[in-house]
Amino acid sequence: MxxxxxxxxxxxxxxxxxxxxxxxxxxxxxxxxxxxxxxxxxxxxxxxxxxxxxxPDKFALLEHSIRDKFHTVLGREMPPDTDWDPDHLRVLVRTVLEHVRLLYGRCSPVDTFNPLFERSIRDELAALLKHWFEQLRADQADWAVHVDTMALMTSWAIFGAAVQWSKSNENISVDEMTDRVLAVLAEGAGRIA
The missing domain is CATH 1.10.10.60 (Homeodomain-like)
Known part of the structure; x- marks a missing residue:
C-alpha cells in the first residue's frame, strides 16, 4: 500500500x-x-x-509558476526556515524590490497578468510575514493589532513600494529604496502624529 x-x-x-x-x-x-x-x-x-x-486552468498554472519563482528568488537570499530578524527583513525588502523591478521591466502590462502577479506575490509575502509575526507574538502577548492584519498591511507596504519604485523614473538605488521602506515600517506614521 x-x-x-x-x-x-x-x-x-x-x-x-x-x-x-x-x-x-x-x-x-x-x-x-x-x-x-x-x-x-x-x-x-x-x-x-x-x-x-x-x-483547473492556465491561470492557475501561471499563479503556481509565479509563486514558485518568488520562492526560488527568496530561497537564494534566505534559507526557508528564516525567522524574524531586522537583517532578514532588510533582505526580504531588497529581494522584493529587485524581483518586482525585474518582472515589471521585462513584462509589458497585461490586464490579466499583473493582478495575478501582484496578488500572488503579496499573498506569499503576507504568509512569510505572518509566520515571522506569530513567532514574535509568542514572546510578546501585548500586541494591540492582530497578526493577520499586521502581516497584510506590511506586505502591502513592501509590495506597493516595490511597484511604485519599479515604475518610477527617479534614479533611486535599491539600497536607498530599501532604507526608505524600512524607515517607514520601523517608524510608521508615529512621527507625523
Whole structure:
C-alpha cells in the first residue's frame, strides 16, 4: 500500500514538473495569451486530463509558476526556515524590490497578468510575514493589532513600494529604496502624529 502511494506521488510530481516546464518554455516562445492548454499538454507529452488533475486552468498554472519563482528568488537570499530578524527583513525588502523591478521591466502590462502577479506575490509575502509575526507574538502577548492584519498591511507596504519604485523614473538605488521602506515600517506614521 505504501509503495503504491509513493509511486503515485512520484508520478504526480513528475507530471506537474513536465507541465510547469512546458508552460515556462511556451511563455518564452508564445506568451501567456497565445498559449493554450493543448499546447501545454502536447509539449509536456501528457493528456489533458492530467493537466486538469493538477490545475483547473492556465491561470492557475501561471499563479503556481509565479509563486514558485518568488520562492526560488527568496530561497537564494534566505534559507526557508528564516525567522524574524531586522537583517532578514532588510533582505526580504531588497529581494522584493529587485524581483518586482525585474518582472515589471521585462513584462509589458497585461490586464490579466499583473493582478495575478501582484496578488500572488503579496499573498506569499503576507504568509512569510505572518509566520515571522506569530513567532514574535509568542514572546510578546501585548500586541494591540492582530497578526493577520499586521502581516497584510506590511506586505502591502513592501509590495506597493516595490511597484511604485519599479515604475518610477527617479534614479533611486535599491539600497536607498530599501532604507526608505524600512524607515517607514520601523517608524510608521508615529512621527507625523
Amino acid at each position: 505504501e509503495t503504491e502511494r509513493n509511486e503515485t506521488d512520484r508520478r504526480r510530481k513528475r507530471s506537474q514538473l513536465l507541465l510547469k516546464q512546458a508552460f515556462e518554455e511556451l511563455m518564452r516562445e508564445k506568451g501567456f495569451t497565445a498559449m493554450t492548454i493543448q499546447n501545454i499538454t502536447d509539449r509536456a507529452d501528457v493528456h489533458r486530463g492530467t493537466f486538469y488533475a493538477h490545475f
